[in-house]
Amino acid sequence: MGKYDEIKFAACQANLQLPVLGLVVFTFGNVSAADRNQGVFAIKPSGVAYAELSPEKMVVVDFDGQTVEGTFRPSSDTKTHAVLYNHWNKIGGIAHTHSTYATAWAQAQRDIPVFGTTHADHTTADIPCAPPMSDEMIRGDYELQTGFQIMNCLKERQLSYEEVEMILVGNHAPFTWAKTAEKAVYNSAVLESIAQMAFLTENINPEAPRLKDSLIKKHYDRKHGPDSYYGQS
């Protein structure tokens, strides 16, 4: 057993879920799994097809994005993951996709309004869309700055990363996170579903109202509140 086997396995499994869930095509997208005790995370190698992924091919990097173990080059988005792990100490997994509907909202530079209970089951806030990055950020250390763009957007809106585990980066695509890589991928799939439903809702009724506060609160609390009663746990 190598000391990084657990996160390499978790990262591989989570990455393999992306094409299964229809969230990526070709080599798009990436998921990472962190080990906070060792201060590292395992991430998909850059440009390797999903069909060819295995735990051994995962790249282990530290929270500054420096490779610690692995023969492949890590995903080109590695520094974005590193920044988020560095600053948000309760997350253990991050996923990035260019899933169609969520990416369309990002390209339209719009937050996804909370229209229904599916959305409210996961968060009470509209899914934020961070503004497109400035020319200065793009010309600089682009992937590193993408991480700061995500953090700044949540900070400006006074949203907690523990309550809102998903964001759109304007003109780019979604990023999601969670306590585990598996849950981060789940959040990517949920976000894509919410994005699709919101798109259809506005098409059917351009004047569709946001979900009313009482329903937002009811649905969020029954899953996440102190007296939650959804599921079996």
Ligand SMILES: [Zn+2]
């Ligand atoms: Zn991307």
